[in-house]
Amino acid sequence: MSSENFDVKYVAELARIKLTPDEIKTFESQLANVLEHVAKLNEVDVAQVEPMAHSFPIYNVFREDELRESLDREAALSNAPRQAHGLFIVTKVVE
Amino acid sequence: MEITSLAAHEIQALIRAGKISPKEVIHALARRIEEVDPVIHGYLSHDVERAIAEAETVDVNLPLGGVPVSIKDVINVKDHPCGCASKILEGYVAPYDATVIARLRAAGAIPFGRLNMDEFAMGSSTENSAFGPTRNPWDTTRIPGGSSGGSAAVVAADEAFAALGTDTGGSIRQPAALCGRVGLKPTYGRVSRYGLVAFASSLDQVGPITKDVRDAALLMNIIAGSDKFDSTTLDEPVPDYTAGLEKGVKSLKLGLPKEYFIEGLDPQVERSVRTAVAQLESLGAEVVELSLPHTEFALSTYYIIAPAEASANLARFDGVRYGFRSTGANVLLYHYVKTREEVFGPEVKRRIILGTYVLSSGYYDAYYLRAQKVRALIRQDFAKAFEKVDAIVCPTSPTPAFKLGERTSDPLSMYLADVFTLAANIAGICGISVPCGFVEREGKRLPVGLQVLGKELNESTLLQVGYAYEQATEWNKPKPQFD
Numbered sequence: 001m002s003s004e005n006f007d008v009k010y011v012a013e014l015a016r017i018k019l020t021p022d023e024i025k026t027f028e029s030q031l032a033n034v035l036e037h038v039a040k041l042n043e044v045d046v047a048q049v050e051p052m053a054h055s056f057p058i059y060n061v062f063r064e065d066e067l068r069e070s071l072d073r074e075a076a077l078s079n080a081p082r083q084a085h086g087l088f089i090v091t092k093v094v095e
Numbered sequence: 096m097e098i099t100s101l102a103a104h105e106i107q108a109l110i111r112a113g114k115i116s117p118k119e120v121i122h123a124l125a126r127r128i129e130e131v132d133p134v135i136h137g138y139l140s141h142d143v144e145r146a147i148a149e150a151e152t153v154d155v156n157l158p159l160g161g162v163p164v165s166i167k168d169v170i171n172v173k174d175h176p177c178g179c180a181s182k183i184l185e186g187y188v189a190p191y192d193a194t195v196i197a198r199l200r201a202a203g204a205i206p207f208g209r210l211n212m213d214e215f216a217m218g219s220s221t222e223n224s225a226f227g228p229t230r231n232p233w234d235t236t237r238i239p240g241g242s243s244g245g246s247a248a249v250v251a252a253d254e255a256f257a258a259l260g261t262d263t264g265g266s267i268r269q270p271a272a273l274c275g276r277v278g279l280k281p282t283y284g285r286v287s288r289y290g291l292v293a294f295a296s297s298l299d300q301v302g303p304i305t306k307d308v309r310d311a312a313l314l315m316n317i318i319a320g321s322d323k324f325d326s327t328t329l330d331e332p333v334p335d336y337t338a339g340l341e342k343g344v345k346s347l348k349l350g351l352p353k354e355y356f357i358e359g360l361d362p363q364v365e366r367s368v369r370t371a372v373a374q375l376e377s378l379g380a381e382v383v384e385l386s387l388p389h390t391e392f393a394l395s396t397y398y399i400i401a402p403a404e405a406s407a408n409l410a411r412f413d414g415v416r417y418g419f420r421s422t423g424a425n426v427l428l429y430h431y432v433k434t435r436e437e438v439f440g441p442e443v444k445r446r447i448i449l450g451t452y453v454l455s456s457g458y459y460d461a462y463y464l465r466a467q468k469v470r471a472l473i474r475q476d477f478a479k480a481f482e483k484v485d486a487i488v489c490p491t492s493p494t495p496a497f498k499l500g501e502r503t504s505d506p507l508s509m510y511l512a513d514v515f516t517l518a519a520n521i522a523g524i525c526g527i528s529v530p531c532g533f534v535e536r537e538g539k540r541l542p543v544g545l546q547v548l549g550k551e552l553n554e555s556t557l558l559q560v561g562y563a564y565e566q567a568t569e570w571n572k573p574k575p576q577f578d
Contacts, residue, residue: 011448018433029356038399080416
């Protein structure tokens with residue numbers, strides 16, 4: 001576990017965030033510190049440990065697939081920055 | 096005496112007895128906010144007219160009939176703004192009630208105002224709010240804690256009777272401690288998160304910040320329980336949390352974990368906490384030392400798991416379905432990139448990037464998977480401890496409230512503010528912070544919190560310990576003086 005390969009600009013792009021040159025510089029050193037700190041986990045012997053995604057052993061909660069009330073279309077669209085004809089409007093994807 | 100200084104159960108008793116109307120209560124609250132909130136800045140907004148309209152039809156005989164309860168800006172209240180103190184949600188109006196809000200309404204409470212917080216609950220000081228920090232009523236040059244800093248500050252400054260906060264790594268307990276009030280983080284799954292804007296889904300819980308332990312119990316009676324809209328809620332009966340308050344601590348065995356009394360713990364804070372523990376002993380509790388050996392790895396585990404989950408949860412803020420949308424992008428990719436670049440604050444960007452990195456191909460095993468394994472060990476520590484003791488007692492925060500600006504340039508030092516609270520979220524157990532004294536800094540008295548941690552679904556024991564301690568001491572009585 002090392003932060004050597006941590007390319008903040010590249011990772012930000014993966015997360016769909018663009019950074020200014022100043023942010024790249026600041027975040028690089030701040031996050032390098034954090035990564036150095038979390039490298040502490042290398043000290044723990046986890047060879048025999050099962051990973052735990054959340055704290056209780058509850059998996060697969062099922063329910064009947066039944067019709068029930070939900071937000072109506074108008075309410076669901078009410079916060080959209082752009083909408084028309086009952087649809088969200090997105091920026092062009094293909095020509 | 097100003098009625099706004101009363102606890103929720105006290106004001107409810109007056110309302111029920113017909114001594115004051117819900118409308119008068121809301122007016123008094125509005126006056127208090129006008130008087131003190133320009134200094135404290137705990138509210139992002141509040142709508143007095145709407146609250147009064149709702150008060151007209153409320154049944155005052157319900158458990159919280161007519162009592163305004165103030166709400167952290169991360170919980171959806173129908174027709175109120177819900178912005179997570181972020182510019183990306185500016186203008187968003189909630190189209191539905193969160194389950195906790197529906198339950199508050201069913202108990203007669205009036206959801207009131209939007210409380211300041213760190214943007215998307217990421218932070219320990221409320222300085223990451225896009226709308227300016229909240230100030231600690233005990234010393235307005237200091238932070239109130241975070242991320243539910245607005246919730247804790249308004250309860251401490253008597254500009255709320257009680258509040259809801261959320262706790263992902265200490266965000267209820269730490270600000271409650273730094274503002275000298277009571278804060279309870281329920282067991283993971285005890286309270287529904289339907290309608291809560293998600294930060295880290297395996298850690299988040301909603302809980303109360305209140306003036307006394309009885310109010311915390313009362314609010315838990317209302318908000319706890321399974322919910323068909325949140326499949327992570329536990330299908331377990333909800334006890335009457337107020338019923339066991341007076342049981343005392345005589346039959347209880349409390350554990351003092353040595354890993355929580357370490358370098359970095361302020362000596363005066365340590366003294367307050369040790370005195371409180373001695374007092375619980377004199378009230379009849381048996382106190383034993385114990386060890387939670389993986390405590391030192393909690394911070395690292397948390398700062399892998401929480402950002403990882405946040406990076407996925409915050410992908411939904413893309414400027415399409417709600418919130419801010421950048422103009423000028425002519426292709427979808429740039430639309431996303433510009434929208435997120437322009438309005439996410441620095442801490443949110445940092446955590447999304449960190450989370451994306453620890454989940455990315457080639458690093459997943461080294462970081463995220465390893466953290467999930469250490470998480471199992473941390474949980475095991477607590478499980479073993481709770482075989483021997485009924486609850487664990489320790490400090491809530493290693494230091495009293497620090498100065499505004501003191502830690503903003505060094506994220507790691509900010510993260511250390513939660514070093515004693517985050518293990519409870521990682522393990523999914525419950526915890527409460529109750530006031531246990533003051534330390535003096537620059538002529539000001541700053542509150543200290545005692546943290547009591549309990550086994551999953553054992554909130555009753557925490558409330559029982561907190562209540563016994565509160566009854567034997569006066570630490571929740573003093574009111575902050577500020578100009």
